[in-house]
Amino acid sequence: MQSAPKTHTQPAGTQNAGAIVVRIGEIFLKGGNRRQFFRQLVQNAKRAVGDLEGVVVEPSHLRAIVRHPPALERRVLDRLSRVFGLTSMSPATEVARDTAAMAAEATRAASALPPGTSFKIETRRRDKSFPMTSQDVSRHVGGEVAAASGRPVDLHAPGAVIEIEIGSAGCFVYSRVLPGPGGLPVGSSGRAGLLLSGGIDSPVAGWYAMRRGCRIHGVYFHSFPYTGDKTKEKVLDLARELALWQGQTPVYVVPFTEAQKQLREASGPYAVLLYRRMMLRAAAVIARRERAPALVTGDNLGQVSSQTLENLGAIEAACELPILRPLLGFDKQEIVEKAARIGTYETSIQPYDDCCSLFLPKHPATRASASALARAEAGLDTGAMAEQLAGGAERVVVKP
Ligand code: ATP
Ligand code: MG
Numbered sequence: 001m002q003s004a005p006k007t008h009t010q011p012a013g014t015q016n017a018g019a020i021v022v023r024i025g026e027i028f029l030k031g032g033n034r035r036q037f038f039r040q041l042v043q044n045a046k047r048a049v050g051d052l053e054g055v056v057v058e059p060s061h062l063r064a065i066v067r068h069p070p071a072l073e074r075r076v077l078d079r080l081s082r083v084f085g086l087t088s089m090s091p092a093t094e095v096a097r098d099t100a101a102m103a104a105e106a107t108r109a110a111s112a113l114p115p116g117t118s119f120k121i122e123t124r125r126r127d128k129s130f131p132m133t134s135q136d137v138s139r140h141v142g143g144e145v146a147a148a149s150g151r152p153v154d155l156h157a158p159g160a161v162i163e164i165e166i167g168s169a170g171c172f173v174y175s176r177v178l179p180g181p182g183g184l185p186v187g188s189s190g191r192a193g194l195l196l197s198g199g200i201d202s203p204v205a206g207w208y209a210m211r212r213g214c215r216i217h218g219v220y221f222h223s224f225p226y227t228g229d230k231t232k233e234k235v236l237d238l239a240r241e242l243a244l245w246q247g248q249t250p251v252y253v254v255p256f257t258e259a260q261k262q263l264r265e266a267s268g269p270y271a272v273l274l275y276r277r278m279m280l281r282a283a284a285v286i287a288r289r290e291r292a293p294a295l296v297t298g299d300n301l302g303q304v305s306s307q308t309l310e311n312l313g314a315i316e317a318a319c320e321l322p323i324l325r326p327l328l329g330f331d332k333q334e335i336v337e338k339a340a341r342i343g344t345y346e347t348s349i350q351p352y353d354d355c356c357s358l359f360l361p362k363h364p365a366t367r368a369s370a371s372a373l374a375r376a377e378a379g380l381d382t383g384a385m386a387e388q389l390a391g392g393a394e395r396v397v398v399k400p
Helices: 024-047 070-080 100-112 134-149 201-211 229-246 257-289 308-318 333-341 371-375 384-391
Strands: 018-024 056-060 062-066 084-097 119-125 160-167 168-172 191-195 214-222 249-255 392-396
Touching: 018 024, 018 070, 024 056, 024 062, 024 070, 024 168, 056 070, 056 214, 070 084, 070 308, 084 100, 084 191, 100 134, 100 160, 100 168, 100 392, 119 134, 134 160, 134 257, 191 201, 191 257, 201 333, 214 229, 214 257, 214 308, 249 257, 257 371, 257 384, 308 371
Parallel strands: 119 160, 191 214, 214 249
Antiparallel strands: 018 062, 018 084, 056 062, 084 168, 160 168, 249 392
């Protein structure tokens, strides 16, 4: 067996620092765009921990090392668990670049295992200038750890895996792998406007769009005084929950009451559908301003009468932008569970009215056609109404 090299000492100032090794997954699939995706991810991770003193994100070998004061470990992990694009993270201890230091730390980890638990050392040598192969490091350190901790080595079905990474940014030992949120870094897919109501669905839809790399802004149609300022606050609270995943988030609050009154007069059984068409038109004007080439809604096939295939088609005919509906195929219960997991549910179920439960026709149409809706709108200048709605919107920027 090779003797353990002892050429490097621990970098100054890192003696007591904690570190987290974070990994990315799908970004590796992105070929030529990989660097751009990675840069976006690092930028997002830096933003997520930006207000925590002494926390530093260091890109390294298409992964990143997040160094932090030990007392902040939980908070840093919590923040990183909301950075899309991260697939997993490991709280690690940085050690000197020699096998004695690696063995000492790995022994500490092994000794914390219940007596009799087997282990295995896995080494990754990203810095090829290190003079031993990965296998040699694992074998050497494994022998020392077994002797010092009394825990047996088992290469095939170990009770615990202790990993050693030898990289140019430093040497790390860890035994825990925590899941990241997956997806793609926010911003890497561009922007999208989220039609955000106070309900359960639309915040979850926004979350899924963010998870696939969209940076979203919210658009909320507010029917004051029929929906009160409490509802507006609720929508802004929901946006704040979403901002935890992407950083500050603009929300356009669009006064909708006047337009709604005009539409209701024109509408007969089509009221809700005409409201939705007008919402899309105004959201599209706002999207142009935000340089967003798509809209997102919480539509779900068959959930309510406005969400039949015919009605969804008749609604979206009013708008040229593509409409993303991430929740289309979910059951309500699944959406509720997701809302609870991402933290929006408690806010969504607060009991305030939403504008479309007002001004509702007794027998809403379930199979409208775009041409029937266009006929109902014939006396209205819908383009001018949309511009006016967008122009009258209040832009509120919420922070996480
Ligand atoms: P959610 O779907 O968010 O639970 P909801 O059930 O009140 O709210 P639906 O009637 O299901 O809304 O409307 C379908 C979609 O239309 C919503 O998911 C949302 O994207 C959009 N929408 C409805 N009302 C509004 C509104 N007042 N402002 C912005 N978007 C809205
Ligand atoms: Mg809904």
